[in-house]
Amino acid sequence: MDDPDLPSPVSHSDGDLSDDVTFLFPRRVPSPIARPDGRRGVEVLSEIRTDDRTTEESPKPGTRMPRLPLHPHPPPLSPSLFPPPKCPTSPPSTRRTTRNRNLPTHPALLLLPRELTLLVFALLPTETVVVLSRACRSLSTLCRLPGSHAHLNFDRSRKLERLVLLHDATPWRDIFMAGAIRQATIDMGGGISVPALLMVLSLIEASAPVLTDLSLHLWLPHTGGALAMHSGLQRPAEVRRDHGDGHSPITFPQLRSVTLRESFPGIDDLSLALASLRQWRLPALEHMSVTRNTQGWLASVADAKTRACVGVWAAHTSHLKTVRVASGRLEGPQVEVAVMGAVWDVIDRAPRLDWLEEIELGHGARLVDYDVIALIHKKSSDDRPPLALRFASLQLTEDVITAIDRLLTASPLPLHIDAQSLDLTRLVDHPLRPSLLPSIRRVLRRLACDAPCVSTLIHSKQ
Amino acid sequence: METAPMETEQRLVKLSSSQGDVFEVEFGTACYADVVKQMIDFTSESSDAETIPLNLKTTVLEKVLQYCDYHRDNEPKEIPKPLPTTNLGEIVGDWDAAFINVDDENMLYELILAANYLDIKPLLDLACAKAACAIKHMTPDAIREHFNLQPEQMTPEEEQEMLEELKWCTDGGAA
Numbered sequence: 001m002d003d004p005d006l007p008s009p010v011s012h013s014d015g016d017l018s019d020d021v022t023f024l025f026p027r028r029v030p031s032p033i034a035r036p037d038g039r040r041g042v043e044v045l046s047e048i049r050t051d052d053r054t055t056e057e058s059p060k061p062g063t064r065m066p067r068l069p070l071h072p073h074p075p076p077l078s079p080s081l082f083p084p085p086k087c088p089t090s091p092p093s094t095r096r097t098t099r100n101r102n103l104p105t106h107p108a109l110l111l112l113p114r115e116l117t118l119l120v121f122a123l124l125p126t127e128t129v130v131v132l133s134r135a136c137r138s139l140s141t142l143c144r145l146p147g148s149h150a151h152l153n154f155d156r157s158r159k160l161e162r163l164v165l166l167h168d169a170t171p172w173r174d175i176f177m178a179g180a181i182r183q184a185t186i187d188m189g190g191g192i193s194v195p196a197l198l199m200v201l202s203l204i205e206a207s208a209p210v211l212t213d214l215s216l217h218l219w220l221p222h223t224g225g226a227l228a229m230h231s232g233l234q235r236p237a238e239v240r241r242d243h244g245d246g247h248s249p250i251t252f253p254q255l256r257s258v259t260l261r262e263s264f265p266g267i268d269d270l271s272l273a274l275a276s277l278r279q280w281r282l283p284a285l286e287h288m289s290v291t292r293n294t295q296g297w298l299a300s301v302a303d304a305k306t307r308a309c310v311g312v313w314a315a316h317t318s319h320l321k322t323v324r325v326a327s328g329r330l331e332g333p334q335v336e337v338a339v340m341g342a343v344w345d346v347i348d349r350a351p352r353l354d355w356l357e358e359i360e361l362g363h364g365a366r367l368v369d370y371d372v373i374a375l376i377h378k379k380s381s382d383d384r385p386p387l388a389l390r391f392a393s394l395q396l397t398e399d400v401i402t403a404i405d406r407l408l409t410a411s412p413l414p415l416h417i418d419a420q421s422l423d424l425t426r427l428v429d430h431p432l433r434p435s436l437l438p439s440i441r442r443v444l445r446r447l448a449c450d451a452p453c454v455s456t457l458i459h460s461k462q
Numbered sequence: 463m464e465t466a467p468m469e470t471e472q473r474l475v476k477l478s479s480s481q482g483d484v485f486e487v488e489f490g491t492a493c494y495a496d497v498v499k500q501m502i503d504f505t506s507e508s509s510d511a512e513t514i515p516l517n518l519k520t521t522v523l524e525k526v527l528q529y530c531d532y533h534r535d536n537e538p539k540e541i542p543k544p545l546p547t548t549n550l551g552e553i554v555g556d557w558d559a560a561f562i563n564v565d566d567e568n569m570l571y572e573l574i575l576a577a578n579y580l581d582i583k584p585l586l587d588l589a590c591a592k593a594a595c596a597i598k599h600m601t602p603d604a605i606r607e608h609f610n611l612q613p614e615q616m617t618p619e620e621e622q623e624m625l626e627e628l629k630w631c632t633d634g635g636a637a
Binding site: 116119120121123124131132135 | 541543544545574575578586590591593594597598600601602603605606609
């Protein structure tokens, strides 16, 4: 119930509240004093304290209050998800219909950012979507916004998270389902709560029949006990109804490209997210890219779970063409083991590798072992395409040169090493051991075909 | 030295509109807006002379501050979704219903933008609910009329395609 002692606002047709509403607390300075430079300055101080409320109703003692602002240039005001507010000083010039000249001259609803318009739609009953769609092509487009490519960016403001969580009693999720997302880029790099994570996964899964491309960046702040609320990795009720109990596999028959980037500071969150992803069956998967950012003492746990996840994905497809594995910005022996372990798990679990054309080893990786090549050969037919190895940051030291030489010499399948991405700095700057020169020259000649810099290096070392 | 709570609470924050008008408000009122609170938190030391510029028209900022001032001590009611009725008074109470009952529709949409900009979730929900109420029982023609939408009619084929896509909205297909 409203407190009858509290003042009531009054609706004003002229839009000016300051004279009529006696309780109105902030008083506008009627005509700000001009600054010496002629501009109306924000530092103009209000001397007008006509409202008595501030003296009559002093703040309650003991209430924790923020500090007074000092910074003259506050941080950026607009969260990244939504653009800054547009406060037009005059109505934009839009076409005017002849039906009613007293109507507003622009469709204000359509001037809102799409996300905000969807917030309005989210309050409406589901069937209103049809009504809105029939009203005009613009609204129809808006209602079918996620139709082809959904790009969800969870910034730190968590506004999108709130938007997603609205789904329970709104057409939001239905809009997603009806839109049947084909390409989705979902960036949770700003952090996301466990309920929102489940909701996002359910949105992705809702489009499982038609999804072709998915880029997913998972990052969850450590949620501690939050997992207890979601024990058993339960998905929301509606999703369970659609896809079973939350543990049943969900097939994405057309999903060809997955980019997974994960960074988890908490084991619980990691388990929750990757347990869901492990339920995905991707029989058409061709391009898999995994970037792992987990660090510290959690690395070994995260490593096992991520490897299990990509291993399951690989186990259910025979169409793999490219595999890319990297760490984020991390490096070191432990990271190397984790990255190369993921490569091994993919190769080991994949039933056939006839179509595998490329393995790209990103930051934190090292050269693949001969065992990996041998296993690929074992799972391929004789007429398979050559296998390309690419490196994002492999430094071409003498040891690496020697390893490549062994790999090329012994490889049972056609092997191509992309030298464009090799880091030759060490080799150029350091004197070479004479005993290694033959193998180094041999490797460099193999690499020189597509790397002019290597040709230059060969001449310099001869 | 840390400021005593009582002293802090009695301090005023100065907020200026995009038109240069300055409002002096209590901390509790200013901090109802998360963005303003963050801006205050970002500063390391206090100074009474600083003014926080906000990219809002004076009339909009005034209205927003009115809302913040009232709801700093009166928790707003949660708005159910979907809206059970178009009578907002039944949902959010008389004060909020009267507050958001602005005659100028542009003011309503500017309040939505302002609430989003300042990260005032209850105000955003309230303003969105008001906008939704205006749409809820309208026919397509009424929506066109109300929002002065251009007659960008669909062809019969496009409309049929749209209805096919949105079959999920209605039992047995869209009317």
